[in-house]
Amino acid sequence: MVSSPAERLPADSSDTDPEPEKTEPPATTECDSLHSGRQLVHTILPINVDVMFELLFSRSKFLMEFHEARKTTDMVPGEWKVNKDGLKERVVTLTIAITQTIGPKNAHVTETQVMRKCSLPGQLYSIDVTAVQGGIPYADSFYVTQHYCMSRTVDNHTVFSVHAQVHYRKSIFGFVKGFIEKNTWVGLEDFYTSLLRNLQSEYCIPPAKSKGRRTRRSGHTQSKMQIEETIILADTKAKQPSRVPHAAVGGVSKAPKSGCRWLVAIMLLVLIVVNTTLYRKLLQMEDLERMSRLDNSEELDSLLLAKSVRTRNDWLTIFQQQESRYNDEMLEWQKVLFTVTEMLNKASVLCTKLCKIPDNVTASAGSAG
Secondary structure, eight states: OOOOOHHHSSOOOOSOOOOOOOOOOOOOOOOOOOOEEEEEEEEEEESOHHHHHHHSSSSSSSHHHHHHHHHHHHEEEOOEEEESOOOOOEEEEEEEEEOOOOOOOOOEEEEEEOTTTBBBTTTTEEEEEEEESSSSSGGEEEEEEEEEEEEOOTTEEEEEEEEEEEEEESOHHHHHHHHHHHHHHHHHHHHHHHHHHHHHHHHTTOOOOOOOOOOOHHHHHHHHHHHHHHHHHHHHHHHHGHHHHHTHHHHOOOHHHHHHHHHHHHHHHHHHHEEEEEHHHHHHHHHHHHHHHHHHHHHHHHHHHHHOOSSHHHHHHHHHHHHHHHHHHHHHHHHHHHHHHHHHHHHHHHHHHHHHHHHHHHHHHHHHH
16 A cells, blocks of 8 residues: 555654654665775764765865875875766875885775765765775785765764775785785775764764774783783792791791791792793893884884885895794793793792791690690
């Protein structure tokens, strides 16, 4: 049965209970994108969807100031035109700053932005962006695609989401591929974190609740924390039994009581020495690692300044040198962890013997009685 126009009108909000959250877009249009790739943004902003589009995809003052704060130069935002497929399209060129220690300090980016057919002003904007970079190693081997989806909610807010993917035009080495993807994702996440922060600041919006990514700690940090926790536990176990002999040897002669105290004191002293040695070794390794990292960075910077690194073989040589240094550092850490493990085992044996002292003292007290 076909509904009348009156039946399709929205009901008066005063006659119905307010919903706790209204996040679904109106049923007038839907985004036809698969939303594939890694999701970098998914949040709801109390901004009209048309305003959001003007802020991010026009010559808006907000966008220009945002890129200027990020030290972007030579930005030329093109005008929206209809392409041969009947879709609105524009090209944006800009030069972005790169904060990596190794390699060039900036990159030339050409973005081709295409608006999908499902886009409808006032309701939905679905835009595909293809970003091609130049002036960086292997720039001709990959490109990045991003998909913006901005849809209006029933309370005139905007559901804002962004997905991204890295595509390769030709086969490259595995470690080079990992290097490209790592730096690409770091750059994209930093860009969109800054973008959301500036949008919230511009419209006085509290920080949006979205799915955060837990940062992965490095293997060195995890190992160090585990060792320090083990040392603390060893100290706790060692100090707890030291109060037991005073209550258990109440009726024993002074000679055994004095001997037990001396034995406990010696074992505690040994544990303190072991713990001090462990901490000293960890601090030394941390200092060595920091100095090695600084030396490597200075050496690579001097290498880049000494000769022009332009060819693929030049970059391959630098990456191989860096990988060799990382392998050497891993071997040093393995040696230190092996030594620390042996010392912890010795501390564990001492703790076990220390825990058995009250039982021996009690047995000797019983036989004396």
